[in-house]
Amino acid sequence: MVSYDATPSISQVEQRMLELVFPDQGEAGAAAAHHLSAGGSRVRARLAIHAGRALGLSPRGTIAIATACELLHNASLVHDDLQDRDPLRRGQDAVWRRHGDAVAICTGDLLLSAAYGALAGTGAAAGSLIARMHARVGAVIRGQCEDLALQGGQVGALAAYERVASGKSAPLLILPIELALVLAGRYDAIGAAEHAGARFAIGYQMADDLDDVARDALNEELNIVAVLAAAGEARPREAARALAIRRFEEARAAAASLPRGCGGLLAEQSFARATALATDLETT
């Protein structure tokens, strides 16, 4: 079992994630453990840990929500890679390539169940945390279905693009801070966390698209530059970059407004990304 240090840390989250996927029990457990051991930035766990510390939550509660969010994210990666037939994840064979489709389905299921399992030790708040988490999982799945339905197609308007861009990734960026706010009883701030996460997700997708304009055009994949070009923008690439910067700035402002600095890490990340894009803009 994880021993709860005075200061919650990523290494405690790593240990707890491993415990929860039963790495010694069957092929899916081994596959999940291997997938987790291949690394990842653990952004969602870091957001939860930062928020938990800022809000003065117990180490046990903080580790629980950080572990839950990170496991959910990894569940979605394993199933997304299978759905999209992406062969590589973190420089290694994706689970479906290494273990086959059926075991990849089981592995994602195990990670999803483990995410809820992570919330078991949160006492009286467990029910509220579960309810929030299921609502966000529902939103992610809806976003993923919309994304799948769009593949090979196009969306016309910017609003539709932004809805798709935030649909499948915003919920899991919002959740770490949201669960920390629930544990702290700060339900009043969840709206701002939602706004910050959604803006960040949109900015992130736009920045990603800017790196992939040519490839996406070739594969007929949705790309903000193509959306703006179709809308009549004379310089769609520059317009897209400016729009991404604006979204990151909105995310930063909303995250910075959260109580007791609990959105500080998301604000920092937003600022860093806006700055990187602005520097890019000047040198283009």
Add this chain to the structure above:
Amino acid sequence: MVSYDATPSISQVEQRMLELVFPDQGEAGAAAAHHLSAGGSRVRARLAIHAGRALGLSPRGTIAIATACELLHNASLVHDDLQDRDPLRRGQDAVWRRHGDAVAICTGDLLLSAAYGALAGTGAAAGSLIARMHARVGAVIRGQCEDLALQGGQVGALAAYERVASGKSAPLLILPIELALVLAGRYDAIGAAEHAGARFAIGYQMADDLDDVARDALNEELNIVAVLAAAGEARPREAARALAIRRFEEARAAAASLPRGCGGLLAEQSFARATALATDLETT
């Protein structure tokens, strides 16, 4: 929202399941709702309701665990049908046939998440319920992986057959009574519930095999009659039937020993199945 009648009923479970899969939100929600609307015996929900009533649980708690167990079972059906490429479920196209593989993965994920979502309203017990449920989900997934690995192969010994037979179905037969016992604080009786569920699952698989001897031989699928024949039984079919009866009788005895008659429905089902097989035996 579900209104909690004084007497928990299957129709309340049906309504709660629908709410939890967000039927109006996206293709996976619609697919999950359609899958649920196609019927099913709701055995796991009935086991939970029977146990909840017997143990004097609150209607809200009873509906929550019944809904959770039934949603879990349906999540496993949607993903199993995809993994096994079973085209039909309850006389209709399986989700993967109707919506494609990617949406079927999302639909199973949604049902799995909804199962945990169902536990949100269980108050202080939610954490314990989650922990139990995740442990059983882990066991189901392990059993499913073992079953997948065996397809086209054979197991030699009866013990191995019984392990596979109980591996993927026993956990979800145990869970309804187990969660009721947790809500009632009767942890002492969980071992007996586990035994009853495992024996029932083995008996059930053997009875199923007896109906499919010829087809399983053709498809090289695991079948108790083939296992006993390989072990040198002169009359393997009769031996299999006798063994199935014994397993149902063991299940009945263990279920009947549970506190306040909370295993009464499982005991009844076990008795009815043992009797049906014994009658069969006499007329063969």
